Amino acid sequence: xxxxxxxxxxxxxxxxxxxxxxxxxxxxxxxxxxxxxxxxxxxxxxxxxxxxxxxxxxxxxxxxxxxxxxxxxxxxxxxxxxxxxxxxxxxxxxxxxxxxxxxxxxxxxxxxxxx
Amino acid sequence: xxxxxxxxxxxxxxxxxxxxxxxxxxxxxxxxxxxxxxxxxxxxxxxxxxxxxxxxxxxxxxxxxxxxxxxxxxxxxxxxxxxxxxxxxxxxxxxxxxxxxxxxxxxxxx
Numbered sequence: 001x002x003x004x005x006x007x008x009x010x011x012x013x014x015x016x017x018x019x020x021x022x023x024x025x026x027x028x029x030x031x032x033x034x035x036x037x038x039x040x041x042x043x044x045x046x047x048x049x050x051x052x053x054x055x056x057x058x059x060x061x062x063x064x065x066x067x068x069x070x071x072x073x074x075x076x077x078x079x080x081x082x083x084x085x086x087x088x089x090x091x092x093x094x095x096x097x098x099x100x101x102x103x104x105x106x107x108x109x110x111x112x113x114x115x
Numbered sequence: 116x117x118x119x120x121x122x123x124x125x126x127x128x129x130x131x132x133x134x135x136x137x138x139x140x141x142x143x144x145x146x147x148x149x150x151x152x153x154x155x156x157x158x159x160x161x162x163x164x165x166x167x168x169x170x171x172x173x174x175x176x177x178x179x180x181x182x183x184x185x186x187x188x189x190x191x192x193x194x195x196x197x198x199x200x201x202x203x204x205x206x207x208x209x210x211x212x213x214x215x216x217x218x219x220x221x222x223x224x225x
Binding site for chain 1: 156204214
């Protein structure tokens with residue numbers, strides 16, 4: 001069974017640009033969550049989607065957005081990039097939402113560098 | 116809000132040494148607790164979990180017991196191997212999302 005696939009693996013953007021990251025969950029998983037990992041702030045929850053609906057959202061500005069498609073694939077978008085958005089963005093999928101009784105399976109992440 | 120505190124790393128051990136990584140949490144409800152491991156260049160992998168007080172999670176020789184009275188979930192392994200070198204994250208779930216600790220880097224020397 002294929003794992004969670006994130007594309008691209010690496011990305012370099014300039015301040016002010018926007019970026020779209022993609023995540024394909026494990027087959028059969030309907031919940032997709034996104035996390036930001038930085039050396040300073042650690043791992044922080046961005047949002048979770050289930051059945052194409054945003055279920056929960058973390059404390060990030062509106063520049064961070066996402067969506068989920070009918071095949072459960074998800075994208076996240078960051079507009080007007082700032083230097084502080086440089087991070088490893090991790091996607092995780094699970095059978096059910098909430099990450100509690102249904103374990104999260106993480107992808108290898110997209111490393112975004114903003115210059 | 117909820118929070119997780121882990122011991123600072125790096126933790127450097129010799130092969131076959133005993134490992135303890137401390138983790139304490141603050142939560143308003145009754146969270147589930149997890150340990151995740153991250154190998155270089157990879158995402159996080161679930162190592163073990165416990166969903167209620169006094170539960171013990173175990174996997175690959177690692178163990179952790181959910182202690183409600185001390186709000187702790189310390190990770191232990193009796194004999195570490197070089198292949199255990201990684202970053203370990205303690206986390207809790209409030210059924211909305213995972214809140215992670217800052218991670219503890221473990222380096223095991225042969």
